[in-house]
Each structure stands twice: as C-alpha cells, then as structure tokens.
Amino acid sequence: MKLSIYVQILQNSLTSIKRYNHLLLLRNSTIFWYFVTWITVLSLLQAIQFSIVTIPELFTGLSHSIAEATEYYPDDLVLHWNGVDTISSSIDRFDVYYPSGFDADRYTLPANLGTYITTDSDPDLTEYSKNFFLATPHHLYLQEASGDWNTFEFSTLLSDTPEGSLNKSDVRVLNQVWLDQKEYLQQVAQVAGGLIRTVSSIASKTVTLLFRALFVLMIAKYLARIQTNYKRSLKLAALLTVPAIIVETCIIYLYGADIYGLSGFTFWMLFTLYLWFGKVTIKQVKRS
Incomplete structure (x- = not known):
C-alpha cells in the first residue's frame, strides 16, 4: 500500500x-x-x-466588541450620512476606543483607536498622533506605522451607500441582529x-x-x-x-x-x- x-x-x-x-x-x-x-x-x-x-x-471577540460598542455608544449621538458628508448631532467630538483586552502594541497600532470631530478645516494631525484614525464630516484620516497619514473623502468611500442615520436605538437593533445570526454565521x-x-x-x-x-x-x-x-x-x-x-x-x-x-x-x-x-x-x- x-x-x-x-x-x-x-x-x-x-x-x-x-x-x-x-x-x-x-x-x-x-x-x-x-x-x-x-x-x-x-x-x-x-x-x-x-x-x-x-x-x-474571533467570533467571541467580535461579539464582545459589538456589545461594548452598544453599551458605550452615546445616548444623544446621531450620525447622519447625506451622500456628501457626515453630520454629528449634539456632540462636537467623541473618542472611539479599542475593545477592552485588545493589545494595540501587538499589532504595532497607535495607543488610541480614533476620534470624530465636527471641524473639517485642516485639522492639526500632530494633535492626534496617538490615534489610528481621525474622522471629520468630509474626510477620514488613517495613520500608517511610519507616522504618515492617508486622507480619504467620505463622498468616495461611501459613494454607494444610501443616505441614512445611526443612533443608539439603531445600534441596539444591530447588536440583536448579530446575536440572532451569530451561531449560523x-x-x-x-x-x-x-x-x-x-x-x-x-x-x-x-x-x-x-x-x-x-x-x-x-x-x-x-x-x-x-x-x-x-x-x-x-x-x-x-x-x-x-x-x-x-x-x-x-x-x-x-x-x-x-x-x-x-x-x-x-x-x-x-x-x-x-x-x-x-x-x-x-x-x-x-x-x-
């Protein structure tokens, strides 16, 4: 044989x-x-x-991250996409953090995940040197390992995305959908x-x-x-x-x-x- x-x-x-x-x-x-x-x-x-x-x-970690995002999503925050830019209601700035237990150093990532600000006029990127991303109404900035920033326009990134909004209730619904479909997925x-x-x-x-x-x-x-x-x-x-x-x-x-x-x-x-x-x-x- x-x-x-x-x-x-x-x-x-x-x-x-x-x-x-x-x-x-x-x-x-x-x-x-x-x-x-x-x-x-x-x-x-x-x-x-x-x-x-x-x-x-991976699925356990993703479930944990979604649960944390649902819990910490600000009650009065509404993100709206109108086809051109993003609009944040009530909050001028908010920070987005890595899920608890995530080791950013292991993946050579900056200490903070990111920040959203409503000001879109040439932000001082050096102020956000510890961020992985910075988002404004019109632009998304991603920091490379070298410290350089790549700039993207939301109108290009979301060109195929229909107009809509996201609030705390929507996030809860999405979390429930995930829980319902997690085992099958x-x-x-x-x-x-x-x-x-x-x-x-x-x-x-x-x-x-x-x-x-x-x-x-x-x-x-x-x-x-x-x-x-x-x-x-x-x-x-x-x-x-x-x-x-x-x-x-x-x-x-x-x-x-x-x-x-x-x-x-x-x-x-x-x-x-x-x-x-x-x-x-x-x-x-x-x-x-």
Missing part, C-alpha cells in the same frame, strides 16, 4: 540525515505523491485547528474558513517549496560545491519540507500560529545538517 510507503519515508527522514541520500534514489513520482499526501494531511490538521479554535475565538465561517485555509495552505507550501528548491540548488552547487541539479534539489526540498511542516503544525496547535517561524528554521537546519553529514555520498546519487 502506498500509504505505508509514505509512512516509511517519513520515518526514515525523521530518524537519520544520512538516509536522505537513499530517499533521493526514489522515483520522482514517489516523492511527489509523498509530498502531496503529507502536505494535504498536515494542511487539513491546521485547518481543523483554525476552524474549531481560531474562528470561535460562525458555522458558515468554520466550514468556509476550513476549506479556504486548507487550499491556501497547500498552495503556499507548494510555492514555498519551489523557491526553497532554487536556494537549495544554489547553495549546494555554488557554496558546497556539490554536483546536483534543480530536479534533485526539488526532491530534497520536498523531503525536508514535510518534517518542517510537522513542526509548524505542532506549534500551531500549541500557540495558535507558527509565531517563531520554526517551520523555516527546521527546514534550513535539516538542510545544513544534510550538507555536513550527507555531502560525501551525494555525488553517488545518479538516479533522479
């Missing part, structure tokens, strides 16, 4: 660096399907974690997110493999002075990638993401060990 062969290849690749030379003697098709099989399995495992852990956490997001995550993971890992194989070829041929070619480098990169993705999957299950970039580190560490312990016999590999 081919699956047992792929398991045996994996065992060999995990137990001895020197065995990679023997694995390179396998047919191209065997290595190809070995890579496809394990990357598909590992991508599915990562997608399962994304669906059952990450997405519910989360189920849809879990299924769709899992599928998208699986496909995107396989695609990204395949593209990464092609580039890594090119670097493997250049390093082996021009730095280590090893006789090889791109096809053989691609086979070696595929063999090294599977253990690296196993490490990545374990880290994702432990921390939610490969926050330390251990997948790439594992790949290049294995390649380095291979050069040290395997290059004596690499030249003996003639079959591809």
Whole structure:
C-alpha cells in the first residue's frame, strides 16, 4: 500500500540525515505523491485547528466588541450620512476606543483607536498622533506605522451607500441582529474558513517549496560545491519540507500560529545538517 510507503519515508527522514541520500534514489513520482499526501494531511490538521479554535475565538471577540460598542455608544449621538458628508448631532467630538483586552502594541497600532470631530478645516494631525484614525464630516484620516497619514473623502468611500442615520436605538437593533445570526454565521465561517485555509495552505507550501528548491540548488552547487541539479534539489526540498511542516503544525496547535517561524528554521537546519553529514555520498546519487 502506498500509504505505508509514505509512512516509511517519513520515518526514515525523521530518524537519520544520512538516509536522505537513499530517499533521493526514489522515483520522482514517489516523492511527489509523498509530498502531496503529507502536505494535504498536515494542511487539513491546521485547518481543523483554525476552524474549531481560531474562528470561535474571533467570533467571541467580535461579539464582545459589538456589545461594548452598544453599551458605550452615546445616548444623544446621531450620525447622519447625506451622500456628501457626515453630520454629528449634539456632540462636537467623541473618542472611539479599542475593545477592552485588545493589545494595540501587538499589532504595532497607535495607543488610541480614533476620534470624530465636527471641524473639517485642516485639522492639526500632530494633535492626534496617538490615534489610528481621525474622522471629520468630509474626510477620514488613517495613520500608517511610519507616522504618515492617508486622507480619504467620505463622498468616495461611501459613494454607494444610501443616505441614512445611526443612533443608539439603531445600534441596539444591530447588536440583536448579530446575536440572532451569530451561531449560523460562525458555522458558515468554520466550514468556509476550513476549506479556504486548507487550499491556501497547500498552495503556499507548494510555492514555498519551489523557491526553497532554487536556494537549495544554489547553495549546494555554488557554496558546497556539490554536483546536483534543480530536479534533485526539488526532491530534497520536498523531503525536508514535510518534517518542517510537522513542526509548524505542532506549534500551531500549541500557540495558535507558527509565531517563531520554526517551520523555516527546521527546514534550513535539516538542510545544513544534510550538507555536513550527507555531502560525501551525494555525488553517488545518479538516479533522479
């Protein structure tokens, strides 16, 4: 059974660096399907974690944020969009804060989320240097990580938005709609997110493999002075990638993401060990 062969290849690749030379003697098709099989399995495992852990956490955080927005929305604030500009009644200025528990430093964001002011005549942006955004009746200003500001006109951003208004009662209604639809939307997001995550993971890992194989070829041929070619480098990169993705999957299950970039580190560490312990016999590999 081919699956047992792929398991045996994996065992060999995990137990001895020197065995990679023997694995390179396998047919191209065997290595190809070995890579496809394990990357598909590992991508599915990562997608399962994304669906059952990450997405519910996102929905919980979103529900918390919507609840806070509903609670703290000023009772006398009415935002009106007339197709040209935004109009705020009763309040000349109000600040918008991050949801409680949100760590702005983690995402290198400014300390404050934003501010709305009714004055539209060239505001002094240096006064709002700690804001992520500043909104006026006609303009929206977004601050980049570099400290520069991007300016957008609401007439352009909301060109397809019909005229309307938003008050405290409307916010409460929207919150209730969210609560009524949350469970259904989360189920849809879990299924769709899992599928998208699986496909995107396989695609990204395949593209990464092609580039890594090119670097493997250049390093082996021009730095280590090893006789090889791109096809053989691609086979070696595929063999090294599977253990690296196993490490990545374990880290994702432990921390939610490969926050330390251990997948790439594992790949290049294995390649380095291979050069040290395997290059004596690499030249003996003639079959591809």
